Amino acid sequence: MDYIQLAFDLLGNPWIRGVVGLIVVGVIFFSAIVMVWLERKFLGDIQTRPGPNRVGGRFGLLQLVADAIKLFTKEDIVPENADKPVHAGGPIVALTSAFLMAVAVPYGVVSFEGSEYLLAVTTMDISALYVEAVAAVSIIALFMAGWGSNNKYSLLGAFRNIARMLGYEVPLGLAVLSVAVMAQSLDFVQIVSRQEQLAWFIFMQPLGFIVFGVALLADLGRIPFDQIEAEEELIAGVFTEYSSMRWGFAFFAEYLHAIVGACLVVILFLGGWSGLPFLGTLFIPPVLWFVGKVFVVIMVMIWIRGALPRVRIDQVTDLGWKVLFPYSLINLVWAAAVAMVVS
C-alpha cells in the first residue's frame, strides 16, 4: 500500500504527471480506433449491411489494425507544387491540438483510502476557456492543409472550413460561458461538482445544450456539417492530396477531436462522472460513468451521421450567425438569471 501512496505522491510532481499522462494519448488513440470501428458497424446497421466482419473474427475487430498497417506502409506523396512545410504541418497541428485538448480534460475521480484523487493530467482554473482556445487551433490546421496542397478542391474546402468555424465559434463560446455562469467557474472540476450539487446542466439550460451540441457538431465537421470533405463536391476536401500516414493522422485527428468533444458535452452538460440524478452512482465507479456517457454521446453522433443529409455551406453559416448566435445570447441571460436565483 505504501507503494501506491508513493505513486500518488510522485504524481503530485507536474513533470512526472505530464510524462505519465502521455498514457492519455494512447487511451484516446485507442478510443478513436474503437470509435471508427463502432461507426462502421453502427452505420452498417443503419444502412442494412453488415459492416466489417471478416478481418479479426466475425465482428471485424482487427479491421482498423489492418487499415493502420496499410496506411503505415503506403507511399507518402507530397505534390510538387505544394508548399511543403505547410502541407506537412497540417495534420501535425491537427493532431497536436487534439492532444492539447485531451490534456486538460478530467476523466473522473478515484477513491483510495478515504481520500479522492482526480484523474486528470493537469488541472487549471480556466480549463474550459483553454480547451476552447486549443480547439480553435484545428481551424488553422485544416487551413494549412488546404492552402499547402495547392489543389483547388482543397482550397475551396479550406475556405469553407474557415467560414463555418468562424460562425460557430461565437455560439460555442457563449454556450460554455452560460455553463460557467451557473458554475461560477471556468474549471471543469468545479463545473462537475456544481452539477452534483444542483442538477445536470442539460436540465438547467436545455437551450444551451442544443446550441452547444449543434455548434460542436459543426466544429467537429461531422455530418450534417461535413462541407469541407463533401465527397461529391470536393473529392476529399482539404485532405485530397494527402496519402499514407499523413492522411491517417488527419483522419485520426478528426476522431480524436470528436472524442474530446464528446467528453466536453459530458462534462459541461451531462454531469461529468457523477451518477444519475436521484439514484446516485449505483456502486459503479465514477470513471465508468464518465466512459459510459461519452459512449452514449458518440453513438448519438454516429446516429445523426446516418440519418441526415449534408447542409449546404451558406445554410451552415446562416444557421450559426442567424439562429444559434441570438439563441446563445438568450441562453446566457437565462443562465445568469437562474444562477442569481439559485445562489
Add this chain to the structure above:
Amino acid sequence: MGEVEGAGSETAKVRPIQKIIDAHVTFTTTSAIHDFLKKTPLQDLINWGRKNSLWFLTQPMGCCGIEMICTGAPHYDTDRFGIIPRCSPRQADVMIISGYITKKYMPALKLLWDQMPEPKWVICMGDCSISGGPFWESYSTIINTEKYFPVDIYIPGCPPRPEQLIQGFVELQKKITAKQDRTQKGDT
C-alpha cells in the same frame, strides 16, 4: 509537367496523347531497409494489413461501373472485407477499370494511375477492359489494356456479377499473401 505552363499564362499546352500513354513507369525501391523487410516475417504482417484494406478508386466507367456501385452497397457490401471506395487516388490502393477505355479517356486514366501511391493494383473488370468486349472493333476504344497498366486481376463478364467482383478481390488478396502480385514480384 514541364509542358503545361504555370499560373497566369493564357494558354495551357497539352501533351500529345501518345506521349502520355508511353510514359514509362520505373519502380525504384532500392532502399536497403525495404529489401531487408522483404526477407523477414514482418513482410507477412504488412501483406496482411494491405490485403485487408484494399480501398478502391471510385470511377464508374460503364455497365460494370453500376455493378461496382452495387457491390459496395447493402446487398453485397464490400465493407465486410474492409474494401471501401475512396474518391481521391491519393488514398486508393486498387484501381478498378470498370468498362471500356476510350482513346479520349486514356490520358486521364493514366494520370490517375500515376497519382496513386505505391503499392497499388489494377483490376480489369469486364470484357471491355480486358479485350474490348463487344466494342473490340470500335474506332474509339483501346483493347489492349495490359500494355498500359500492370494488371493483376482479370474479371471476365459483361458485366461481371458483383459476386465475381468480390471473388476478384479475394483472388487479389490471395496473390498479395503469396507475394505473387506485380508490385512484390517487381515486374511492373
Add this chain to the structure above:
Amino acid sequence: MNGEIETQINLKPSEMLLHLGPQHPLQPGPFLLDLVLEGETVKDATLEMGFIHKGIEKILENRTYLQCIPITDRMCYLASISNNEVFCSGVESLMGIEPTERAKYIRTIMLELTRIQSHLLGIGEYATDIGFLSMFLWMIREREPIISLLEMVTGARLNHSFVRFGGVAYDLPAGFKEKTLRTLNEIRKKVEKHDEIMSRDSVYLKRTKGVGVLSRKAAMELGVAGPAMRGSGVDYDIRKVDPYLLYPDLDFKVITAPNGDVFDRVKVRLSEILESIYIIEQCIDMIPGGPFKQGYNPYLIKPKPGEVYSRVEDPRGEMGMYIVSDGTFKPYRVKVRGPAFATMQALPPLLKGAYMADNAAIASSMDSCTSEVDR
C-alpha cells in the same frame, strides 16, 4: 485534353477554373464539367462529353439485325430493355409484323420493371450527392429484388438482350407472378416510406426546394426529356402521346410537378415508381396464353427497304431510333436520339449562378446516363 476551352477564357484574379471530371463521383460515368468559380458561385459552366464514346451507331451498321440487340443494351445499361424495345419495334414495323399478344404483356412488364430499377438507382445517386449516404444505400437495397426479378426472366442483371423481333427471347418462368406481386408490395411500402422522409425531412427540404429551377419554357426549348421535363410541369410522356404495346389500354396517369426544382424532379421519379408498380399489377393478372414469339428464323431477318422512326418512353425520357434499311441483313444506318443528351445540355445554363455546393445536387437530379450520351 481540354485545351480548346481553356485558351478561350480570360479569368479575373478572383476566379478560378475548376475541372470536375472525368473521374468525379458526381455521376455514374465520366464526363468533364469545367466550372468558372468566383468564391462559391459558379460564373460559367462548360460541359464536355465523349469520354466513353464507343461508336455504337457505327457498330450497329456492321451487325446483322439480331446481333444489334446486345449492342443496343450497352447504350444505356440502366434501361437496356427500353433500348431493345425501341430497336425491335422499329425493325418490326419495317418488317410489317406485330409482336404476339403474350409478348406484348411480357414486354410491358419488363419495361416497367426497368423503369423502377433505373429510378431507384437515379434517386440513390442523387441522394449520395447531397450527402445522404444512407438513402443511397437503402435505394440500392430496394433495387436488388427488382434486379433479381429481371434476372429470373432474362438471365442477366443488367444487359438483358431480351426483346426479339415479334416477341421476346424466353417465356416467363414459373412462379414469376407470385414473386413479382410480393416484391412489388414490399417495394411500394418502402418507397412510400422514403417518399415520406424526402418530403418531411427539414434538412433535405432546405437543400432541395427552389434549387436549380428549370422553368417550363426553358425545359421545352432545351428539349429536356423524361422526369426532368415532367418535373417542370410539362405533361409529355410517349406512353400517352404515342402509345405503343399495351399502353393505350392501360390506366395510368402522367406524373408532373409544377416547380421545376431539384425536389420536384426527384419527387416525379418517386411517384413514377409507384405508378409503374400500379401498371405492372394491372398487366400481370391478364397475361394471355399463346406463343411468346413469332415463329420464324431470327437469324435471317431481312426487312424491306425503307426507313422508320420508333420511340419509347425510356426511364429518362423520349428514346428514339431512326432505322434505315436497304434490304440486306444489316441496317444501313441507325441514328439514336437519346434523352440523356438533351438533358445534359440543360446543365450548363442551370448551373450558371448556382452555388458550388448545389452543383452536385442539380447535376445528379437530371439523372442522365453518360454512357447513352456518348454512345
Add this chain to the structure above:
Amino acid sequence: MSGIIDSFIPVAIFLVFGFVMPVATMIIVKQISPRSQAGRKLSTYESGSVPFGDARIMFNVQYYLFAIVFVIFDVEVMFLYPWVTVYLGVDKFFTTMSVIEVVLFVLVLFVGYLYALKKGALQWVK
C-alpha cells in the same frame, strides 16, 4: 503563481510530444514505405484533368468580411469570461451593478450584430 506554471508543465510536455510523435512517425513511414517514380506522380490531382493555373487565387472578399465580424464578436465575448467568475462576489449591490453593466454590454453587442446583419456582412453571397 507556481500553481499556474505547474498546471501548464504537462501542457508543455504534450505540446512537445504532439510535434515529435507525428514527425518521428513520418520519418519511419518514409523509410519503410515503397517509392516509385512514375511520370506524373507528383502532379496536382484534379479529377484526372490537367489543372489550369494555380490554386492560390485571390479569394472572394466575402470570406474576409466574415472573419472581421467574427473577430469583433469573439473579442467581445472574451470580455465576458472574467465577468462570470466574479459577478456573484462581494455583496448585493456589486452583483446588481455588474449584471446591469453586462446586460448593457450584451445589448450593445446585439445592436452591433443587428447592424452587421442589416448590412449583409453575414450573407454568404450577396
